[in-house]
Amino acid sequence: MGRTILVTGGSGLLGAYVMRQLAERGDRVINFDVREPTGELAWWLRPVADHIRFVAGSVDMWGDVAAVIREFAPEVIVHTAAIVDLPLLNKRPGLAVSVNFGGTFNVLEAARVFGVSRVVYVSSIALLPSIQYQPVDAKHPIFLADEGPGGSFYAAAKVAGEAFCWAYHQSFGLDHIILRPSAVYGFGMRYPIYIKPMVENSVRGLPTRFAQGREFPRDYTHVLDVTQMVLKAVDIPREKVRDRVFYAATGRPLVTAGQVAEVVKKLIPEADIEIGSGLSENDLIEIRYRGMLSIENARQQLGYEPQFGDIEQGIAQYIETYRRYLTEMGH
Secondary structure (H helix, E strand, O other): OOOEEEEEOOOOHHHHHHHHHHHHOOOEEEEEEOOOOOHHHHHHHHHHHHHEEEEEOOOOOHHHHHHHHHHHOOOEEEEOOOOOOHHHHHHOHHHHHHHHHHHHHHHHHHHHHHOOOEEEEEOOHHHOOOOOOOOEOOOOOOOEOOEOOOOHHHHHHHHHHHHHHHHHHHHHOOEEEEEEEOOEEOOOOOOOOOHHHHHHHHHOOOOEEEOOOOOOEEOOEEHHHHHHHHHHHHHOOHHHOOOOEEEEOOOOOOEEHHHHHHHHHHHOOOOOEEEOOOOOHHHHHHHHHOOOEOOHHHHHHHOOOOOOOOHHHHHHHHHHHHHHHHHHOOO
16 A cells, blocks of 8 residues: 545646546545546546545535544645636635635645645746746746735735745745646646647537637646646655756647647548637737746656647647547536
């Protein structure tokens, strides 16, 4: 039997993939979330469902967090739980404070109180301001004299979470590793970032139309690659940890939504996709913190190497999995 690993937000995209791989290799996995996995992610977890213990609770409730960690005594916590709906957080910034930051504080404090060996904190590249140089590495500033993190309240909570990881490390010796994923995609993804409707509509024989966005660039990172980095962050011996901040990305030049469309059309020749030129107001804000990301320290220290660095390979895997899901579900 492996170690006991608690995954907060395990019913979400990254959490589900992490739990499946942990369970497959023999770890005891606890899914701490407000709800059980549903839909596509429930299907994805079906092969290991009997090996994952679901515990209902919310990270913003200290009693819930303390109870699950006290009961199961995990060696490692993988903290993925967060509200990632940026428009919602911009309307209700208190949620960013109570859930995204407050939840992280509760996890860190419970880890300290109950002696958890390590916390792997899933942050975001949204905390970057306008890109100052490329490739962006962990030394890139997140505050400038005239600008703060680009992702507004979501990013502010991530910054606070990272800062408290460091504070708990410096004051109490809590072992932590921070990962900053970029544009995570793959089967089971919830937020479209252009790629989801392009792939899923095309597989189902439906058209896809975007009024604009052709030029919008991202380092699209397959969820299995981000999962690989999470597991490497879980496993690295404490004495070998040097850096504690890593970008979970491909490290390659950015790919535009228009290029994604061309890849989908290549893999599904009958795909009917149209995407107009130009960027929305939100795109113009977000594009400031989109840049080529360095994964060199992850390569050297964690042994990370993206399996799907080529966007065509990643989309092909997404298409294959989605087709299998539709077939097995009788759609």
